[in-house]
Structures are given as structure tokens and as C-alpha cells.
Amino acid sequence: MLRLGGNTDRQRERVVAAFEKLKTTAEIAEILKTLYHGGNGLGSVSAWYAEDGIHLSHGKSVRYDRSAQVISWESAAERIGELLESGQFASNVELAEAAGYERSLLAEKLWHLYHDFSDKARDSGYLSCLSGIQRTGFPEETAWLAEQLSDPAFRQTLKEEYAAFWTDYQQDRDLLRFHYHRPREIWENLKDLDLPRRTFSSDLSQVPTVQHFITEDEIDAAMTGGSSFAGGKGRIYAFFMENHTDKEKVRFLKDEYGIGGRSHALSGATHSGEDHDGKGLHYKKQDCPDVHLNWEKVAKRITSLVQKGRYLTEQEQAQYDKIQAEKDLAEEDAIQAQQPEIEEETPKPTLRAV
Template identity: 30%
Template sequence: MTKTGSILPEETLNAILRTGSNHNRTELRLIYNFMSVQTKEEYEEFVRNEYGNGGKGFIIDGKKYAVWFNKNGMQIALGETVRTKDKIHLSWEQVTNRIHCLLKEGEFAPQSMLDKAQDNAIKEHAQALAYMKGDMAEGVAEIVFAEKDLPHLRSIYPEITDYLENKMKDPAWLSELNKRLSGVANAYKKSKTIMRFHHYDPVTVSKWFHKLAAEVTPYKAKDGFVSTEQKIFITQDEIDSFMIKRGSYSERRLRTYSFYLLNEDKKSRTDFIKKQYGTGGQNYALSGADNSYANYDGKGLVLARGNYGNPQVSISLSWDKVANRIAYLIKNDQFLQTEDYARMPEYEREHMADKILRFYNRLPEAVDRPFTNDFFWEKPRKEIADVLKEPIGAEKLLQKMDAVLADLPLDFNAYGTSYSDKADILSQIHKYLKGDYTIFPIRKEENKLPIKAENVVKQKKINPVANNEENIVKEKIGHQMTIFDYLAIS
């Protein structure tokens, strides 16, 4: 662990670790995990999975601390973001060891919480078993559960989980269940068809229940130990994460990125972002955190943690601020993910396919369409995108479009489209196939902030007909970091 120094006092670190991950009942799961004897690697794997990817913000002793964690570890920094040099990094081994140490010293949680850990584990395992039972194919439940248990498992929630909770407190019943779960896990490895859905696969559930059956040793809190609830805030990293959206690839990110490259006007960008979001909301908005949500309407975006309508903390952003922040993320190469760059050529072909479909839209029925007619455009879009990958096919398609426009009257006008619109589209297609047009133009160097050499991303524009694999090639030196990536400190 990097020396905390004045950045992070030891007790502040302990206070942050006591809060666990971004999930409900996280402290109880962490406590119970350390109550059984496991290897160092097993302890660490559990802690890493419990945290997952995400962030938090705390106000401790009047100072703001931003926290971010992912598969590579945890970062903590003074202020509203961990994207700074002044921060510490903890590996998951260090996080695991520190939590384990706090438990042994009786300084992780008050006794009232320690006493609830085992009951919570039984409850959560009962819920998982009930959900897995619902995912099973016909006849599989009869293999997993004893005949006398089955009538109770055809009930409704929470009666099913209440029944399972009571049964799991019986060691003999749990031992018999584990034998059956092992058998189903082996069968699942050979054939996935024994499950209708795979949210609770038998292999994973079987491991959970064998661990549940292991002997545990409860922890005791230090005399007089009291856990203090920390004041929270929403970090800039969490806000950025919401704007970027999770996932290795996103059409929405590429659509936004392309629009920003083609439109520098601030009002146009704001109107675009406002339309992109529309009116609505979503749960788990802050990097998947439980009890977090987002609302958006004509006024702007609201991000919050806590109960809906009565959150612990919230932040409101106008669409101007959202649009400006996205511009900052794009300018600093923090918006796109690695897979987005790889999918650029395919996305651009699909975008140009849409233009070609709009070219043929509203033309007389007698005009031959070089694709399958489909009201939703899904099948023809794919057909055209495939044609654009091949130089010969793309050239033939262009010749057909030229012939269609040549036969079209100059005064053609139909339902919001005209001869001029068709001519503009055809001109763009010509330029695209010559390599003179792209929806991902290279940003002007004078508009970019300085970037370290090891993180530079270069783009070359290549004739898509001459090179049917890529229109934009991303040459990457090192790795282009985003908020989801691990930011190792020196």
C-alpha cells in the first residue's frame, strides 16, 4: 500500500473500508465471508467480486474523499475525483487483509451487526436457491429437492424463502441438499439445457452452499466500539461514469462521439444530448450501486443516492452542463472504450447504410431496390452494410444509385424528401467510398489537451473500398484510459 501520509489518515481509511461495496447488506456479507476458514486467494476473490466496479464519495472530518474500485484494486484521493496524482492505491490483497484485521481487532462493525451476519447469509442463500429453482427446466427440481420439500416450493414468495431458511438451519438437511446440488452441477457442466435461464447456474450455487455448510467462527466487537455513519457525496467519477455508460461497446457512445466531431456548436450539442436522454429515469444509475437512481426531463439530469424521492444526496445538472462535460471527456480521450474504436468501421458502414435506405425511401415503387424490403430496416441495413465492405459490390450499388437519381425529375418532392435531399445523400456516399468523407473526422490537434506519449491515440483515414476492413484505424501506443480503467499511480 502506498504511504497515506496526509492524504489519507489511517482511521479515515478504516472508516471507508467499513462501508463495504455499493451493494445493500455488503458489510454483512464481508463479515460472514471471514467467519469461515479459507485460503488467502479465496478471501481476496470474494472481496474483489463483492466490490466489483464503482465508486463512492465521503465527507470525513470536513474533507471530501473520492473512492474508485475495479478489478485491479481501490483508489482513494482527496477531492471529487481519483483522476489526480495525489492519491493512494490499494491492491485487493491489501484491502482484504485490512478488513480481516479490523474484524479480528473487533473494530469493523458493532456487535449488533456482527450478530446478523450468519442469519443474513442464510436468507440470501435461500433466496438464491428459490430463484435457481424457478430457472430450472421441467423435472429438474424433483432431482434437487426431496419429495417432501416440493409442495412447499410451489408456493409464492416469501413463503418459499421462509421455508428454505428454516430448513437450512438443519445441518443434516443442508448436507443432503449439497449432495444433490453437486449432482446437478455436474449435469449442468455436461448440458446447459437443464436450466431455462442461467442467472443462478448450478455450479456457482453449489459452491455457495458448500461454503455455507462450512464451520464458522463469529467475531466479537471491541468493548465500546461504535461505527459512525459517514456523510456521502456523488463524485465526479460517478457522474462521468453515468455519462459514459458502462459496457465495452456502445452505439450510443459512438453516435454521441460522431455528433460532437461533426458539430462544434454548443447549442447543437446541448439539444442533441437533451434529445438523447429524453424523459425518463433508471435505477442503479451510479455505476450499478444499489439505492441509486437517475431522472431526466426537459430541465436536465438528476443523479441521487438513497430512497426514491427522499435521497441521502443528489445532484442536478442542466443539459448545458451535461453537454459540456461530455465535450471535456471526448477532448481528453476519456469517453470511448477500447472496443468502441474497434467497432467504428462497422458502425460507420451501418450509418451509411441508413443513408442509402433514406435515399430509396419515398421513391416510386417502380424503382428497383437493391435490398430486401423491410419496414424496420434491420435486414436491409445489414445487407447494405455487407455490400459496402466489398469494393466491387459497393461500386455496383453506387452505379445503381447514380442511375436512379439520373431518372428522377428535378422537381421530385414526396413526404418531406426531395430531389435535393437524394442528391446530397448520393454525394456523401460517393465521398465515403472515395475516402473523402467520414462520420469520425480526426479532431484538430490544436483543440486537444496535451496527452502523454504512452496514451496517444492516432487515427488514419483509409479508403474503405481499398481497405474493406477499416475506414478508421486506431493505432494505440499503450492503453487509452477511461474512468473504468485502473489508474495506477507512480
């Protein structure tokens, strides 16, 4: 599971790079948390990657299995270290390309950052050492930058210029057009390139593999993402909280999902996806048999998730409860506001002489 799982592109090379830089076990454990996410099915075992470690169990589900074996991230880091020492974690090609791939990933982050500079930032001359990027295209420019990052002198200049930019950006957000970038992460990645590195060796031309499968946990997690339309998850939850027949639920889901799909649907894996049409939901993931669920099965599955309190996250549930409480309060206020009018319209009884 450590070698083949995780759901991150070229994951073994990223892990190797961390070990090459002589990171501590605690540091590597934190890195593993970001690289291993979602779930995997390998052979007869399912895995789910959680905050406390890797949950393992035989079968197609493990996320809520109280008897699951839990491997802490520190233990996972130690085990990977042992596999690297014995040449059993990655292939010889992956070991050779790990450092270069690390530079490529950083080059992509810097490319996106540089191309999001505002006119104000460009006029001020921030990151002038990247002026070699002449809008020749993403592949060419990132390849050039990755090569430059192998030069210690270039890295030193870049660090100095980046430090100046980052300091000013914290005071002036107008230096960037978009703000999804992670400046601290880029800075840490830059510093990491100057760390001393050790090398590993392996006789493996390729890593041994086993049969993969899509786990039930991954399917449930994908379903709790809702439909492809804004607000779809909330609409689905609200409908399933009401009293509806199975046929009504099926009809509702068909209309809500419509025809379409999305990528990265299972565990955030690049080569995975979800398609939906009049027949139901269809899941695909690289090296795994496809899974097809008709709308009747989807409706039953969502009903179960709602009943078990697993359809919404804790934050989403709190937000839903807050909205419902506000609606209930508004309805009570409306009823109370109408009450005097009702009393005025009600005729008073008259007294009769006996």
C-alpha cells in the first residue's frame, strides 16, 4: 500500500525526494499526510488515509471499520525508509528522476505565480531573474526554469528576490491578480533545494504491482460530493431528509444530476472520473475495474449515508442545522404575527336572555 497507494501523481518520486534531503521521521510523516489521501483497494485489502494514519482492512471498505489496523504516519515513514534502504520502494529510474521532478514541481508553482503578477508587480521589477520567461508556452518555460533551479547561483538570486516579493506581498495584496498561491510553501520548497542530499539505489526496473479496485469508501466519498451543479449537495440532503418514496428519490436524482461528469472524482486521483446519465452513476479509476450503479442503488446508498450521518461533513451539518433553526424561527414569528388578526376576525359570543 505504501508503494502503490496514495493517489498522488508520481508519488514515489516525491517521497524519495523527501528522504534524499535527510528529513526527520516527523517531517516525513507530515509530508506523507499530504501525499496519501482518499482510499485504495489493492489485492484483497482496502486502505483509507486519515489524520491518525493509514487504516487497513480486508474487504472493500475500511473507513468506518472499528477493527481496522491503523498504521501511524510515523510508522509508515519508518517502513518506507527500510524499503528504500533495501532497494524495494522505487525503481532505479524513479530514484534517478526524483530530484529533477522536485525541481519541475517547483518550476510550475513559480510559473503560475509569475504569470499572475499584476501590472504593478511587473513595473516594480519583482522576480527579475525570471524575465527569461518570454511567453513561449508552459512546457518550454517550466522546463527552462527547472533547469535553472539546478544552478546554486540562480537559486540564491531567486531566494533573495522571492523573499523581497513575499515580504511586500504580505503588505500589498495588489501585487497578484489571484490569491490561490501558497507563498510559504514555495519558500520552503526553494530552501529545500539547497539541503545536502543522499542517494539510494535499486535493482528494480519497475515496481511490482497487484490488482487494484475501487473501494466502497471511495464511492461513498464521491457521492457525498453532490451533483455537478452549485448547491446540489444541499438540495439532495434536504430532499432526502423529507418523507419521499423510493421512486420519488430516483426521479429527483435523475433531474438533479442530469447528464455530465467530472474528473478526479475518486480520492482526487488524476486518472479517475464520474459520469452520470439516465442509467445512473459510472466510476472509473486507473488500473481498476469500472463500477456502475443504477439510480435505484444510488438512492438507497444516499439514504443510508444520510441516516448514518455521513452525507454531510461536521461543518456542513452545523451550517444546515443553523439554517433550519433560522427557518423554524422565522415561521414561528410569522405565525405569531398573524395571531392577533385571527383573534380580531373571530366573532365574539353574544349573551341571550333566558
